[in-house]
């Protein structure tokens with residue numbers, strides 16, 4: 001099964017390809033100037049930060065693929081919701097959720113599907129995502145997509161109240177999932193937790209630790225995906 005991995009930035013892509021087996025990694029040019037790196041296990045695309053950039057990049061790669069992908073993985077660092085996902089841990093999605101796509105009303109937030117426009121949840125393939133989570137020792141839970149990094153305890157509490165099982169938040173998953181759904185390809189999101197979702201504290205971010213966890217995750221993931229049809 002061919003797998004497309006979409007990251008936001010080059011450092012996350014480097015973690016994914018770091019342990020590629022022979023013949024190593026090769027650059028594949030794509031329209032729009034996107035950087036796609038091909039290894040024996042994954043095609044890795046740097047899509048940019050945020051859902052719109054991620055959707056545009058994913059749609060481009062899927063549209064020009066010479067052979068179809070069996071799975072798209074949205075991968076990178078992310079914020080963890082205590083106590084589900086401590087810093088340094090991994091989260092594998094059982095669903096990818098657009099957490100701030102909708103309308104703010106006098107009665108609170110209404111997601112866009114409740115407004116009658118589109119969807120806000122993309123379930124991940126249940127068996128495969130559970131298998132991946134078990135193989136990685138990761139939490140298996142919803143991953144939220146936001147367009148603004150949560151920066152206060154009040155916002156974190158509101159998101160947790162609306163999505164009590166959610167273990168992580170990031171900024172690209174739902175964009176990747178929307179593009180993949182348009183091409184009929186399932187999506188799993190894998191996040192290595194760099195920080196706790198809550199009050200903004202740059203000093204508390206552990207990006208290096210999270211990138212190391214991401215690298216190990218994709219080392220462990222390769223044989224699991226090789227066994228998939």
Ligand SMILES: O=C(O)c1cccc(C(=O)CC[C@H]2O[C@@H](n3cnc4c(=O)[nH]cnc43)[C@H](O)[C@@H]2O)c1
Pocket residue numbers: 008009049050076077078079080146148149150169170171172194195196197200202205
């Ligand atoms: O607040 C800051 O100054 C700050 C420091 C380091 C990184 C950022 C980002 O905005 C990173 C966004 C980037 O990383 C993913 N990410 C990581 N943690 C989170 C989070 O808690 N909530 C949402 N996204 C997060 C995200 O997917 C982006 O690609 C800010």
